Amino acid sequence: MEQKILVRKIFDEVINPGNCFHCGLCEGLSNNLFKMKETTKGPIPKLTRKPNLQDINDLKKIIFACPGRGVPYNFLSKKLEAKKKNKVIGNYNSLFICSSSSKEIRKKASSGGVVRSILLELIKSKKVDYVCVLDEKKNKILKFDTLITNNLQEIIDISQSIYQTTPLLHKLKKLRKNKVYCFVGLPEHIASLRILKIKFPDEFKHIKYLIGIYSGTNMYPGAINFFLKGNNINYLNEIKKLNWRHGEWPGKLRIILKNKRILSLKKFYYNYLIPFFISKSCMITPDFTAELSDISIGDAWSPKLESKGHGYSVVISRSNDFDKILHKLKTKKDLELNKVDLKETISMHAHMIEFKKIGSYIRIQKLKKKGPVPLYDLKPNYVSFSRKIVEDFIGFVIFIFSKPSVKYLFSFINSSLMGYLFQTIRSFWKYISKPTKRKGLNNIKLENSINKRVNEF
Numbered sequence: 001m002e003q004k005i006l007v008r009k010i011f012d013e014v015i016n017p018g019n020c021f022h023c024g025l026c027e028g029l030s031n032n033l034f035k036m037k038e039t040t041k042g043p044i045p046k047l048t049r050k051p052n053l054q055d056i057n058d059l060k061k062i063i064f065a066c067p068g069r070g071v072p073y074n075f076l077s078k079k080l081e082a083k084k085k086n087k088v089i090g091n092y093n094s095l096f097i098c099s100s101s102s103k104e105i106r107k108k109a110s111s112g113g114v115v116r117s118i119l120l121e122l123i124k125s126k127k128v129d130y131v132c133v134l135d136e137k138k139n140k141i142l143k144f145d146t147l148i149t150n151n152l153q154e155i156i157d158i159s160q161s162i163y164q165t166t167p168l169l170h171k172l173k174k175l176r177k178n179k180v181y182c183f184v185g186l187p188e189h190i191a192s193l194r195i196l197k198i199k200f201p202d203e204f205k206h207i208k209y210l211i212g213i214y215s216g217t218n219m220y221p222g223a224i225n226f227f228l229k230g231n232n233i234n235y236l237n238e239i240k241k242l243n244w245r246h247g248e249w250p251g252k253l254r255i256i257l258k259n260k261r262i263l264s265l266k267k268f269y270y271n272y273l274i275p276f277f278i279s280k281s282c283m284i285t286p287d288f289t290a291e292l293s294d295i296s297i298g299d300a301w302s303p304k305l306e307s308k309g310h311g312y313s314v315v316i317s318r319s320n321d322f323d324k325i326l327h328k329l330k331t332k333k334d335l336e337l338n339k340v341d342l343k344e345t346i347s348m349h350a351h352m353i354e355f356k357k358i359g360s361y362i363r364i365q366k367l368k369k370k371g372p373v374p375l376y377d378l379k380p381n382y383v384s385f386s387r388k389i390v391e392d393f394i395g396f397v398i399f400i401f402s403k404p405s406v407k408y409l410f411s412f413i414n415s416s417l418m419g420y421l422f423q424t425i426r427s428f429w430k431y432i433s434k435p436t437k438r439k440g441l442n443n444i445k446l447e448n449s450i451n452k453r454v455n456e457f
């Protein structure tokens, strides 16, 4: 009976109201009870059999660590060894602008190739036995899986960002307890693993390091089909190769077709796909920088660095181990490493931080009226009326553009034209909403919020 109640809890609180973050933990922690199944709203866990008494322990862990129920970030971040307290980017030790010195790594990177430089060092120095990273399956376009590897060339080859909701934690049971692992993941993957590590330290000590990548917006599957349609191509199987961040930073979406035609669109242009395919999960989380990681890495957006090209990452080290690793890589001349201050770190991503810290709060308050929502332990102390109007407008645009009939109509418009129009409207929107959002961000004070999720810890 208890097992049935626990399964129902996952469905009632998370899956049915659409709060699943697609992390794969349900499959990863159970014995073939759940399987992640692809849907138009991202991968969702489905039951594969009836739960039994042996599932109870696993189900309890899943419920405890499910990011779709919310994460008490403030409480958990105090458990990290980071020395400097910050509620906006999470607690941290040091902040850097960083890039790989290896041409091979940096050329193929999303930003500065820092993630892979660190992974290589962890394997070479035997700090971990394996790294767990998201990778495209061989010869399967847009089908992804977690690769557990210690092969240096494989690590170098798995670069670039995958802008599609994808599970990462579905292989947790396959990890060997006598080996040491490092995970690279989005904020939700990192939060889930951190909860497990804090609550069950012995059971999860084999997962030693958590490398988080910044995540602003993510998209449901279908975005690339939509892009193809805007180029008069009907089927995914016409694609031979796809890169989301090809070439000079910030990179282009590049698709090589089997007939040798090449489609490409600049990163800021193909962002036009976002309002059509944005995932709900990225709109109901306050975590942009993977606040519970040991080290977080994102793009170092700044006019000065963008004009230099080549690719730079902003790096938040949250642990002494990673402070040391970064300095070692600098000494070995594997990394270029320069300190940056908190103000600049925040200003590089002011818009997105505001979208997460204030925007997600407003969105969750609205969703609360309809059913269960993820619960967090921080909230902004004040949200202005004008900010709420801005959020109403964003919500309206996403509501309209995510409708299948609207997608269908827009899919016939050429992707380059859509990209150009989107970028122009977006720049204008950023310009007019900047005073409201900046005012909100500058005045932002995050205060504690007590709820039943926080009390579970």
Ligand SMILES: Cc1cc2nc3c(=O)[nH]c(=O)nc-3n(C[C@H](O)[C@H](O)[C@H](O)COP(=O)(O)OP(=O)(O)OC[C@H]3O[C@@H](n4cnc5c(N)ncnc54)[C@H](O)[C@@H]3O)c2cc1C
Pocket (backbone or CB within 6 Å): 108, 109, 110, 111, 112, 113, 114, 115, 116, 117, 133, 134, 135, 158, 159, 160, 161, 162, 163, 164, 166, 168, 184, 185, 186, 213, 214, 215, 216, 217, 218, 219, 297, 298, 299, 300, 313, 352
């Ligand atoms: C969905 C998404 C949204 C993002 N949004 C932002 C943003 O708004 N602002 C910002 O500054 N940065 C964002 N990033 C992070 C940024 O794109 C780079 O991943 C980061 O700067 C690290 O770059 P790198 O050159 O060091 O990584 P690389 O050396 O190129 O390595 C990339 C690593 O990321 C892993 N990876 C790629 N996609 C995923 C995924 N979907 N889930 C789990 N692991 C993945 C790969 O397996 C690889 O290990 C986003 C990334 C993703 C995937």
Ligand code: SF4
Pocket (backbone or CB within 6 Å): 010, 014, 015, 019, 020, 021, 022, 023, 024, 025, 026, 027, 045, 062, 065, 066, 067, 068, 069
């Ligand atoms: S967020 Fe993860 S743990 Fe929660 S229901 Fe979805 S797949 Fe399962």
